[in-house]
Amino acid sequence: MHVVHPYKTRGTRMSINVKIPMIMRKETDWQGEVEMPCCTPEESLDELLKRFPAIKKWIYNKQDEMWDRLQFYVNGEQIHNHEMKRPMKDGDELFLLLNICGG
Amino acid sequence: MLTEQERARYNRQIMMPGWDEAGQEKLKNAKVMVAGAGGLGSPVLTYLAVAGIGKIRVVDCDVIELSNLNRQMLHPDSNIGKLKVESARERIEALNPDITVETVNTKITDGNVLDLVEDYLIVDAMDNLQARYCLNKASLERSLPLFHGAVYGLEGRVTTILPGETPCIRCLYKDVLPGTPPVVGVTPGVIGCIQATEVLKYILGMGKLLYNRLLIFDGLNTIFNKVKIKKDPNCDACGSSV
Ligand SMILES: [Zn+2]
Numbered sequence: 001m002h003v004v005h006p007y008k009t010r011g012t013r014m015s016i017n018v019k020i021p022m023i024m025r026k027e028t029d030w031q032g033e034v035e036m037p038c039c040t041p042e043e044s045l046d047e048l049l050k051r052f053p054a055i056k057k058w059i060y061n062k063q064d065e066m067w068d069r070l071q072f073y074v075n076g077e078q079i080h081n082h083e084m085k086r087p088m089k090d091g092d093e094l095f096l097l098l099n100i101c102g103g
Numbered sequence: 104m105l106t107e108q109e110r111a112r113y114n115r116q117i118m119m120p121g122w123d124e125a126g127q128e129k130l131k132n133a134k135v136m137v138a139g140a141g142g143l144g145s146p147v148l149t150y151l152a153v154a155g156i157g158k159i160r161v162v163d164c165d166v167i168e169l170s171n172l173n174r175q176m177l178h179p180d181s182n183i184g185k186l187k188v189e190s191a192r193e194r195i196e197a198l199n200p201d202i203t204v205e206t207v208n209t210k211i212t213d214g215n216v217l218d219l220v221e222d223y224l225i226v227d228a229m230d231n232l233q234a235r236y237c238l239n240k241a242s243l244e245r246s247l248p249l250f251h252g253a254v255y256g257l258e259g260r261v262t263t264i265l266p267g268e269t270p271c272i273r274c275l276y277k278d279v280l281p282g283t284p285p286v287v288g289v290t291p292g293v294i295g296c297i298q299a300t301e302v303l304k305y306i307l308g309m310g311k312l313l314y315n316r317l318l319i320f321d322g323l324n325t326i327f328n329k330v331k332i333k334k335d336p337n338c339d340a341c342g343s344s345v
Contacts, residue, residue, distance in 0.1 A: 021258075022256065022257070022258050022321060022323055023255065023256070023258070023280070032324070067278065068277035068278035069276075069277070069278040069279050069280060073330045073331075076328075076329070076330045076331055077330070077331045077333075078330065078331060078332050078333045080333070080335070095328070095330065097319070097330075098280060099253075099275075099276050099278060099279040099280065100253050100254065100255035100258065100260065100279060100280055100284065101230065101231060101232050101235070101253050101255075101276075101279035101280065101284070102142070102230055102253060102254040102255050102284035102286050102291075103139050103141055103142055103143045103144070103228055103229050103230030103231075103252070103253065103254065103291065
């Protein structure tokens with residue numbers, strides 16, 4: 001299937017790589033990494049939800065608040081909630097992490 | 104001073120550059136509390152015991168069940184129904200009679216954690232966030248390092264917490280996935296071995312520890328990722344307002 005990404009229509013070549021936790025991959029057709037034409041972590045998350053709506057249960061609770069058990073890393077550095085609108089550069093990597101607790 | 108038997112027992116690690124007899128004596132004089140004698144506790148206790156940690160305190164409140172045995176390799180099938188701490192003692196004493204094992208069969212709470220920890224280094228081999236918070240409290244109050252590990256399926260995490268220098272457990276975890284997680288025995292095997300490695304390096308003052316870093320093991324794809332974690336300035340336990 002040929003997909004036209006929004007960035008191509010805008011004439012820029014912005015692309016970031018989103019890494020999906022293993023636990024969520026059933027909802028992403030077992031894809032562990034997806035390319036996104038987005039500029040911020042928040043936009044990437046929205047785009048991810050658009051592409052894989054079933055992933056929503058891992059991101060938001062029933063009140064539509066983001067789970068506290070989710071963490072975000074840009075290029076390996078943790079970002080907190082107030083940094084979700086921070087612009088990213090072409091080639092950056094957004095890493096989603098779900099907190100686990102087994103022993 | 105090491106005995107002749109100890110020199111022989113630990114010879115192959117004393118040979119390590121920078122370890123020497125002086126390093127082995129540091130291990131002999133060390134005290135480590137391992138909270139949890141389950142999936143993570145099994146490899147942690149095994150490798151700390153054979154490495155010659157002088158005093159190991161094991162804390163757990165469970166009895167061994169058949170469904171534990173796919174991953175809790177410290178315990179033999181014949182010990183089903185026994186206290187985990189007693190089974191752990193048997194195994195550790197059989198592995199290395201030159202060290203001292205102390206056992207406490209109790210649930211770790213905010214009320215007892217400081218008495219349990221005393222001034223021992225703390226290994227977090229627990230399976231629930233509440234107990235991890237208790238250990239975190241003791242680590243912060245006593246300025247003791249906390250060696251953290253967690254697993255789910257074929258995925259694992261490790262970090263080493265140094266109060267004042269690194270994020271604490273509360274900075275890292277506001278919430279975790281609920282429920283009984285799937286666990287394949289090899290995952291706590293890998294993660295517990297890394298926790299034990301961190302403990303040994305800490306005591307010996309060797310190498311670089313997992314301070315301010317979270318190591319993520321993806322066993323399905325055999326990938327290790329290391330990410331930078333940050334202190335939460337508003338953390339209830341270690342934040343600037345505490
Ligand atoms: Zn903290």
